[in-house]
């Protein structure tokens with residue numbers, strides 16, 4: 637199957653200094669009104685833009701997608717028309733990434749985890765129990781580590797414009813309460829198609845199955861799998877409580893959302909057009925992070941009200957889980973790059989005020 641990283645542009649892969657967004661090294665399209673990304677070009681062309689959002693319209697990701705539309709249409713004087721597609725209407729995360737690379741889609745928000753199939757270093761965000769707080773995640777994502785990973789994307793015909801928040805992941809299942817390491821044993825857990833996630837749940841003693849998000853609800857409904865893991869707002873907004881009885885507050889992983897663009901489209905934009913898009917990504921991203929963090933408590937209360945039985949995982953049991961997944965962290969620290977992992981850990985320590 638054609639996959640976007642196998643047809644990645646060879647040769648010149650010019651990193652973009654995303655905040656200043658000078659030029660991405662591509663040749664501007666030969667479209668009549670195409671503008672090269674040269675400094676000083678002030679043109680704003682009439683453009684129709686599609687934005688793919690993976691979750692439902694009511695989820696903070698969907699609300700922020702509408703915020704992005706509002707900002708872009710306003711700041712372009714109505715010349716940009718943005719159509720937002722919710723709930724994976726344009727395909728799952730991997731399909732969205734393929735569409736961006738081929739230029740059939742202009743922008744999309746996906747989780748970083750599926751990107752490891754092409755840029756393996758995004759796997760640093762899949763290392764378990766690395767982040768304790770959203771503040772630590774913000775420090776890494778908005779700092780040198782986050783930007784260095786975004787700079788790897790243009791070589792794959794995609795531009796990374798910023799990070800939003802999916803959040804800390806918690807386990808749900810339909811079989812039993814899970815409050816200890818032992819309780820995970822043998823559970824058939826769906827994971828994001830990502831080798832780190834798979835190894836983490838194998839190390840824990842579960843029986844992981846990689847699966848696109850779009851197939852997840854049906855797999856739980858048909859009991860093909862016992863459970864899954866996602867942030868509280870995802871569990872609630874996708875009504876997982878209808879097919880899952882047990883929720884465990886494990887917070888085992890933090891997943892970012894990443895706002896991606898088609899490089900083919902991006903290379904056509906003038907500097908002013910790029911600034912309109914980049915500013916809107918950052919403003920709607922700040923909005924989304926604030927919104928989703930305010931929703932977590934409400935989502936938990938609603939999940940309890942919907943009848944989910946909630947288990948806390950004690951510090952002692954979390955420590956046991958951390959011990960069994962440590963070899964996974966060691967393994968991927970080597971394959972992802974020990975310097976990169978150390979840089980991330982240092983940024984986390986700094987965010988904790990320990991550096």
Ligand code: KDG
Pocket residue numbers: 689690691724728729745746747802828848849865866867870891
């Ligand atoms: O398309 C929706 C996905 O981007 C998001 O929900 C990722 O957490 C995710 C999962 O479990 O696939």
